[in-house]
Amino acid sequence: MEALIDAVGLHTYYGASHILHGVDFRVGRGETVCLMGRNGMGKTTTLRSLLGLTRARRGTVTVRGRDMTRADPSAIARQGIAYVPEGRGIFAGLSVREHLIMAERPGPDGRREWTAERVLDYFPRLAERLDNQGTNLSGGEQQMLSIGRALLTNPDVLVLDEATEGLAPLIRRDIWNVIRAIKATGIATVIVDKNVKVLLDLTDRSVIMVKGRVVYDGPSAELKADPGVLQTHIGL
Amino acid sequence: MDFTFFLIQALNGVQYGLLLFLIASGLTLIFGIMHVINLAHGAFYMVGAYLVWSLTGVFDSFVVAILAGIVCAAALGWVIERFLVIHLYNRDHLDQVLLTYGLILVLNEVQRMMFGSDVHGVAVPSMVAASIPLTDTLSYPVYRLVLAGVCLALAFAMYWIIQRTRLGMWIRAGAANREMTASLGIDIRRLNALVFAAGTALAAFAGMIAAPLSSVYPGMGDNVIIISFVVVVIGGIGSVKGAFLGALAIGLTDTFGRVLLPEMSSVMVYALMAAVLLWKPNGLFARA
Numbered sequence: 001m002e003a004l005i006d007a008v009g010l011h012t013y014y015g016a017s018h019i020l021h022g023v024d025f026r027v028g029r030g031e032t033v034c035l036m037g038r039n040g041m042g043k044t045t046t047l048r049s050l051l052g053l054t055r056a057r058r059g060t061v062t063v064r065g066r067d068m069t070r071a072d073p074s075a076i077a078r079q080g081i082a083y084v085p086e087g088r089g090i091f092a093g094l095s096v097r098e099h100l101i102m103a104e105r106p107g108p109d110g111r112r113e114w115t116a117e118r119v120l121d122y123f124p125r126l127a128e129r130l131d132n133q134g135t136n137l138s139g140g141e142q143q144m145l146s147i148g149r150a151l152l153t154n155p156d157v158l159v160l161d162e163a164t165e166g167l168a169p170l171i172r173r174d175i176w177n178v179i180r181a182i183k184a185t186g187i188a189t190v191i192v193d194k195n196v197k198v199l200l201d202l203t204d205r206s207v208i209m210v211k212g213r214v215v216y217d218g219p220s221a222e223l224k225a226d227p228g229v230l231q232t233h234i235g236l
Numbered sequence: 237m238d239f240t241f242f243l244i245q246a247l248n249g250v251q252y253g254l255l256l257f258l259i260a261s262g263l264t265l266i267f268g269i270m271h272v273i274n275l276a277h278g279a280f281y282m283v284g285a286y287l288v289w290s291l292t293g294v295f296d297s298f299v300v301a302i303l304a305g306i307v308c309a310a311a312l313g314w315v316i317e318r319f320l321v322i323h324l325y326n327r328d329h330l331d332q333v334l335l336t337y338g339l340i341l342v343l344n345e346v347q348r349m350m351f352g353s354d355v356h357g358v359a360v361p362s363m364v365a366a367s368i369p370l371t372d373t374l375s376y377p378v379y380r381l382v383l384a385g386v387c388l389a390l391a392f393a394m395y396w397i398i399q400r401t402r403l404g405m406w407i408r409a410g411a412a413n414r415e416m417t418a419s420l421g422i423d424i425r426r427l428n429a430l431v432f433a434a435g436t437a438l439a440a441f442a443g444m445i446a447a448p449l450s451s452v453y454p455g456m457g458d459n460v461i462i463i464s465f466v467v468v469v470i471g472g473i474g475s476v477k478g479a480f481l482g483a484l485a486i487g488l489t490d491t492f493g494r495v496l497l498p499e500m501s502s503v504m505v506y507a508l509m510a511a512v513l514l515w516k517p518n519g520l521f522a523r524a
């Protein structure tokens with residue numbers, strides 16, 4: 001499988017604290033990968049290192065075959081990686097409509113499959129709130145806006161950190177359904193979430209991190225069949 | 237005070253305020269978006285005045301001199317951002333103040349070397365050199381009205397760009413959350429360079445159109461920068477709308493202060509600032 005993202009040997013620090021200790025992370029075209037681990041194990045830091053937001057001190061990040069290790073986050077994004085961050089990243093002062101308008105652009109190969117109309121078909125609730133300030137939306141609506149905005153960049157990979165954190169059960173179900181639908185369109189996804197059961201059903205591959213190291217990287221189906229591994233590393 | 241006199245002062249106040257807005261709007265954007273305190277912003281006003289004075293000599297036309305001057309000023313701003321300001325983004329305000337203060341000294345010295353310390357005048361373009369008679373003794377210069385009109389048009393253009401265009405949305409998004417904006421593929425470094433160049437051009441443009449009224453002299457930017465910071469603080473850092481209202485308030489306060497309370501005039505604008513800050517500590521239109 002062609003690698004969209006191929007990160008090798010990432011060592012990332014916050015100041016003097018050494019957080020990632022040689023993380024390898026790969027995402028293939030159309031592949032759905034989850035990144036699991038207890039609190040503070042380095043999931044967000046791994047995603048941020050891939051996206052160029054927190055620069056790894058050692059290691060390399062290759063995107064679609066190009067070395068992006070030192071590239072600006074915007075250049076990495078333009079290689080077809082879209083980010084739905086922890087906390088959703090809604091812009092204060094921008095309406096829902098403006099969030100969608102400002103994000104829309106063709107994908108790295110010029111595709112324009114995702115338009116505002118299509119995003120609003122996926123998220124009818126956003127269509128009703130186009131003129132609201134993004135920051136006035138409910139948590140679930142903000143997550144939909146964050147995902148919709150990411151899709152409008154026509155990405156090859158969608159990276160979701162804490163995809164359903166802080167949302168009511170019914171809203172979570174909606175978000176999972178949307179992620180399933182996105183997966184069905186062939187977009188690769190990287191998902192961090194607390195709901196291990198859904199993740200194992202939804203994803204092709206699972207990566208488990210403990211203290212800044214990858215301790216498991218394999219098919220989600222195998223992990224599901226071997227509860228001992230989850231027990232050891234995640235405590236389930 | 238009769239009505240005509242009041243009208244003249246009000247027009248002067250508005251026109252001074254609009255001029256201040258051109259300077260303060262760039263300052264507030266640079267501060268609000270790039271988080272850089274640019275003390276040298278007033279020096280760009282001086283650069284503009286000297287540009288128009290020397291370019292009028294070259295082109296023999298005020299308008300052509302202004303157009304050429306805008307291009308020069310934007311290029312200067314771009315170069316300064318690329319080579320100097322770019323190093324300030326992740327630094328604290330002290331470093332920013334030191335570097336941009338140094339820039340004032342350099343620009344003032346370059347001015348002295350190139351143009352000396354004489355005061356120069358720039359003629360009001362003949363097309364708008366007339367005055368509108370108001371009473372037998374009082375009249376109002378057309379140039380001042382044209383100047384106010386041009387400033388207003390620019391203010392509307394800025395409002396439109398910032399509120400209605402994708403570029404404006406990127407600028408606002410970048411101010412709200414730089415990382416998220418970059419993660420959507422928008423190159424913040426280019427936005428920064430653009431905003432800084434545009435801010436420089438605006439301040440220089442203010443110096444150019446003010447030149448026929450104020451004349452052109454060394455250090456003319458030094459007073460302007462202080463009052464522009466007052467405008468930025470009153471309006472709320474990063475708010476162009478706030479800068480607009482703040483600039484008008486300062487323009488009117490300063491102008492009427494000079495005629496009504498001449499002995500207090502120098503403290504009036506600061507009293508206004510203190511009053512606004514007591515009422516709204518983060519300025520009129522503070523960002524959340």
Ligand SMILES: Nc1ncnc2c1ncn2[C@@H]1O[C@H](COP(=O)(O)OP(=O)(O)OP(=O)(O)O)[C@@H](O)[C@H]1O
Nearest residue numbers: 014015017019037038039040041042043044045046
């Ligand atoms: N900005 C920061 N400065 C210093 N240390 C940080 C910073 N952000 C995270 N850390 C530390 O880095 C480690 C990894 O954090 P990270 O956010 O990557 O974990 P995580 O797996 O995403 O956790 P969570 O499930 O809580 O989101 C933690 O020990 C955390 O305390």
Ligand SMILES: [Mg+2]
Nearest residue numbers: 043044045086
């Ligand atoms: Mg995290």
